[in-house]
Amino acid sequence: MSATNNIKVVCRFRPPNAIEQREKSEIVVAFDDNLSTVQLRSAQLSSGPEKDGFTFDRVFPMGTKQQEVFDYGVKDIVKDVLDGYNGTVFAYGQTGSGKTFTMMGADIDSDELKGIIPRITEQIFQSIVESDEHLEYFVKVSYMEIYLERVRDLLQPQNDNLQVHEEKSKGVYVKNLSDYYVSSAREVYEIMRQGGAARVVTSTNMNAESSRSHSIFLITIRQRNTETGAQKTGNLYLVDLAGSEKVGKTGASGQTLEEAKKINKSLSALGMVINALTDSKAKHIPYRDSKLTRILQESLGGNSRTTLIINCSPASYNESETLSTLRFGIRAKSIKNSARVNAELSPLELKALLQKAQVANASYQKTIAALEAELAVWRSGGHVEPSDYAVAGSDKAGATAPKQPPTSPTPSTPSTRPMTPVNPAIDSLKELDSRPQTPTVIGLDKDEREEFLKRENELSDQLAERERALNAAQKLIEELKEELAFLKEQEATTSKENKAMSAQLNELRLQVERLDYDNKEGVITIDILKEQNLDSKNELEELKKTIADLKSSQKDVSTEDKEKRKQEKMALMMAQFDTQGTFSEKDEQLRQILAKLDTIDSAGAVSTLTVDDITQVRRQLAEGQSLIRDTVDRLRQRQEENEMITRRKDELEGRLAALEAEYEELLEKTIHDEETSNVDLAESMADLKNKLEAQYAAKRDAHVNEVADLKQQLEMKGNELRSLNASIDSLKGVNEELKRAFAVTSAGIEGGKNLAESAQDLERTRKAINVQLAEFDGVKKSLMRDLQNRCEKVVELEIQLDEIKEQYNNVIRNSNSKAQQKKMAFLERNLEQLTLVQKQLVDQNSALKKEAGIAERKLLARNERIQNLEALLQDADRRLAMQNQRFEAQLQAVKDRLDQARAQKAATTSSLSFGRIAKPLRGGGGAATSAASGPTPVSGGGMSANPLSRLQNEEGMKAVAEGAVVSHDDGVRRSPGDRGVATMQRGWGQKSSGGSLAGVKRIAAGSVKEGGRGGKGKGGVVDARSRVLLEFF
Structure with a gap:
């Protein structure tokens, strides 16, 4: 039941992408009305068959939906796989041409964007539901990629170098490739996501998510007829090839460039295989040149129904790549495959x-x-x-x-007699052979070929083991190198630390010795300083008493001189301000004016005044009054200034007192410090002299400045007094004019009409003048008192300044003699003390020599012991540190490997744990359902949702297929284990597709008994499973 057919080739064009639009590329392809021929602009210009275009089974132009590609391109292949044929769908094209989009889709959960693989998955489970009830299916999937010519399991990424084997019963297969049983499209999607996350992709100039490997998604469907026991197995290979690349366009470099080389090499090997298959003269098909062609050996010219989807770009930017892809599709279309049903007889x-x-x-x-x-x-x-x-x-x-039946002789061996029937x-x-032969051109007999395949598989396994051992050895070498480098570095650091510690130890020893010597000297120095301190205290007390006596005697003598000097200076100062005569003269003139005004008041004289005279007198009186007011205001201002000067004088006196106190304190402190210190007294006294001179100069300058300021203020006051005298002189002139006015008015008073009013005015004027004169007298007296007080203060300050000068000179004269005396006394005491110390040292020297010898020997022994212990301790610390570091490194490496293994195991086993149990799927009797993921039927029309029932059904299948044949009552030969499983299945379906736990126990027990009676054969597997079930319940 074999059928020879050509590979089905469909061509799909994607819309122009962003790069082609940016390059302003044109559409260079055209399609015929039947959508079977595509013409390329560059091919039309050439001669030959390409001029008329490239004809395929179907051409899908830009904008074609995913559903249309699936319906025409690969929908029929699902039925063939369910019927036991092998099927292959693979996408070919340059990078960025839409291969992954065609196979996987942009979103497997979207009805419009999901690709061929999700749609095939849904179609498989839909077809299983629509099949007959007596058909039972097992579906399992595998997912792998070919990256850098190494087969890698995408569901177990740690398996990254799997070997390709070939056996007569199984054909070409990948050893140790993990597979998972699935029962719905949802589980397949989960596996696809798991594997897609582990696939190698990177970004290039042509494609933001460029696949760097060939991915192969394998779906294996095993069909079993529950009535006859016949089985069929179909394998569906869904291949997403990596795109061919031009380095100039993709900009690949480094690791990406190496990946591009491997991709182009494997695609070139695929082209060589297709060329050899289409060349009638070819004697050898180079399947083994690449892992890709080796795995797809049966899909190319072998036992498979193959569909090739070539993906192309319609733009002129990729015109050369599109032409190469179309030529590849034309060559592949002429390949013939011989697909046969993979059946196992019941x-x-x-x-x-x-x-x-x-x-x-x-x-x-x-x-x-x-x-x-x-x-x-x-x-x-x-x-x-x-x-x-x-x-x-x-x-x-x-x-x-x-x-x-009639037969024909073999052409190679003609004979005259008929063939043996x-x-x-x-x-x-x-x-009805179990499977057709894998295509090959090697002229070997069956036995030789089988032996050759076995030997090849053994060599492949040995090669894989050698590669693993080599990788492990390389890793071990790297680890040993790292450890050696670490040990060398540790040795260098340890030696440096050892040298540093030795130098530090020697320095510490010298410091200890130095500190001992300094300690002894310090004790002697402390004793000397104590005695010096006592002598200095006694001398200081005596000096304090002497200073107190001198101060008391000086106060008594200086008080009389101070009074005399004060009186003399006051006399000289007051003589400069001879203002008494001036004021007395002005007072006398004012009194005369007032007397004349009194004489005017008589009746005879008033009659001589005229109106103009009276007016003039009034004006002059007003002017005099205004001048008097101004003079009074100026006197008041001077009084305020005098008060301010008084306050300033008080402040200066306070500062002087503070400075004197500081001077005394500094003098005492300096004397005390110089007495207690062990420095040269001459130098210290010179420093003290300089300090005192500087302080005295500062204070003297301050006092001189203050005296100068006070003198200037006194001069200003004298000038003001002289101006006041001038104003009084002007008032005197006014009075004289008034006298003349009165004389004139006395002559013409007889003709005056308002004599009474004039008299009253004169009376008021006279009174006002009297009041002002009284105020002026008071201001004058207060000003004189204030002036006298200020003069007294100035005299006192000058006297104090002279006293300070005398004290300073006395201190300078007395300091040199006292310093010399103190120095001599200090040296005498030191000499006495040194004499005593020398005697003590002579006495102690002999005893110390003996003790030093004994102590030296003890110290040497102790130092040697300490050095030995320190060396041992450092050695032990170094070894312990090295062991700790080595242990920590090993522990960290083990932890990292354990975490990596756990992560990988968790990523695969946890998410794909559902695929470890076989899930039989029963046909639904032709009833269609709209569920995307397919039903979960149980026995009698559906699949059991209980994992335990799935396990029992799977074991029942194994027992039927593999068990030893014995006779039975119903005429069908079964194994003892098969009878037990059949009993289990019948009991399992008694009650709501699974029954109760008691029923399970009973069935399992019956299976164990049946297995015990069988004794041998494959039934033992079922017996063991039954015992496990009993233990489980």
Whole structure:
């Protein structure tokens, strides 16, 4: 039941991408009305068959939906796989042409954007639901990629160098590739996401998510007829090839460039295989040149129904790549595959074939006996009539023999006699072989080929083991190198630390010795300083008493001199301000004016005044009054200034007192410090002299400045007094004018009309003048008092300044003699003390020499012991640190590996744990359902949702397929384990597709008993499973 067919090739064009639009590329392809031929602009200009275009099974222009590509391109292949054929769908094209979009889609959960693989998955489970009820299916999937010519399991990424093997019963397969049972499209999607996350992708100039490997998604569907026991197995390879690349366009470099080289190399090997398959003269097909062509060996010219989807760009920017892709598709379209059903005969079919073969064998035995008898007659020289010839199928040879079909002789071995009849049952057995041969051109016999494949597989396994051992050895070498470098670095650092610690230890020893010596000297110095301190205290007390006596005697003597000097200076100062005569003269003139005004008040004199005279007198009086007011205001201001000067004088006196106190304190402190210190007294006294001179100069300058300021203020006051005298002189002139006015008015007072009013005015004027004169007298007296007080203060300050000068000179004169005396006394005391110390040292020297010898020996022994212990301690610390670091490094490496293994195991086993249990899927009797993920049927129309039932059903399948054949009551040969499983299945379906726990226990117990009676064979597997079930419950 084989069928020869060509590879189905469909072509799909994607819309222009952003790069092509940026380059302003044009559309260079055109399609015919039937959408089967595509014409390329550059191909039209050439001659030959390409001028008329490239014809494929179907051409999908830009904007074609995913559903349309699936419906025409690959929808029919699902039915073929369910019927037991192998199928392959792979996408080919340059990088960025839309291969991954076609196969996987942008979003597998979107009805519009999901690709071919999700749609095939949904179609598989939909077809299982619509199949007959007596058909049972097992679906399992695998996911791998070919990256840098290494096969990597995407569901177990740690398996990154799997080997490709070939066996007669299994064909070409990948050893140790993980597979997972699935029961719905949702589980397949989960596996696809898991594997897609582990796939290698990177960004290039042509594609932001460029696939750097060929991915192969394998779906294996095993169909079992529950009525006859026949099984069929179909494998569906869904291949997403990595795109061919031009380095100039992709900008690949480094690791990306190495990936591009491997990709182009594997695609080149694929092209070489296709060229060899389409070349009738080719004697060798180079399947083994690449892992890709080796895995797809049966898809290319072998046992498979293959669909090739070539993805192209319609833009002129990628015109050369599009032309190469179209030529690849045309070559691949001429490949012929011989697809056959991968069937396994059921026991009934094998029984029927055996019965037919037995009947045919009996007929052949009769024919052989007749021919041998005829041959004996001929050899004996006899003659056999033509009517008596032995003919196969005749009554003579055996009536039960089946009729022989006509046969033709083999062209390579012609013969004159007819061929020995061939049993048609044997022909049917050949047609129902478990699987067709893998395509090959090596001229080997079957036994030699099988031996060759076994040897090849063994060598591949050995090569893989050697590679793993080499990788492990390289890792070990790297680790040892790292450890050696670490140890060298540790040794260098340890030696440096050792040298540094030794130098530090020597320095510490010298410091200890130095500190001991300094300590002894310090004790001696402390004793000396204590004695010096006592002497200094006594001398200081005596000096304090002397200073107190001198101060008391000086106060008594200086008070009398101070009073005399004060009186003399006051006399000189007041003589400079001879203002008494001036004021007295002005007072006398004012009194005369007032007397004249009194004489005017008489009756005889008033009559002589005129109105103009009176007016003029009034004006002059007003002016005099205004001048008097101004003079009074100026006097008041001067009084305020005098008060301010008084306050300033008080402040200066306070500062002077503070400075004197500081001077005394500094003097005492300096004397005390100089007495207690052990420095040269001459230098210290010179420093003290300089300090005192500086302080005295500062204070003297301050006092001189203050005296100068006070003198300037006194001069200003004298000037003001002189101006006041001038104003009084002006008032005197006014009075004289008034006298003349009164004289004139006395002559003409007889003609005055308002004499009474004038008299009253004069009276008021006289009174006002009297009041002002009284105020002026008071201001004058207060000003004189204030002036006298200020003069007294100035005199006192000058006297104090002279006293300070005298004290300073006395201190300077006395300091040199006292310093010398103190120095001599200090040296005498030191000499006495040194004499005593020398005596003590002489006495102690002999004793110390003996003790020093003993102490030296002890110290040497102790130092040697300490050095030995320190060396041992450092050695132990170094070894311990090295062991700790090595242990920590090993522990960290183990932790990292453990975490990595756990992460990988968690990423695979946790998310894909559902795929470790076989899930039989029963047909739904042709009832369609709209569920995308497919139903979960149980026994009798559905799949069991219980993992335990799935396990039992799977074991039942194994028992049926592999068990030893024995006779049974119903005529069907079963194994003891198969009877147990059948009992389990019948009991399992008794009650709501699974029954109760008690039923399970009962069924399992029955299976164990049946297995015990069977004793041997494959039934033991079921027995063990049943015992596990009993222990579980």
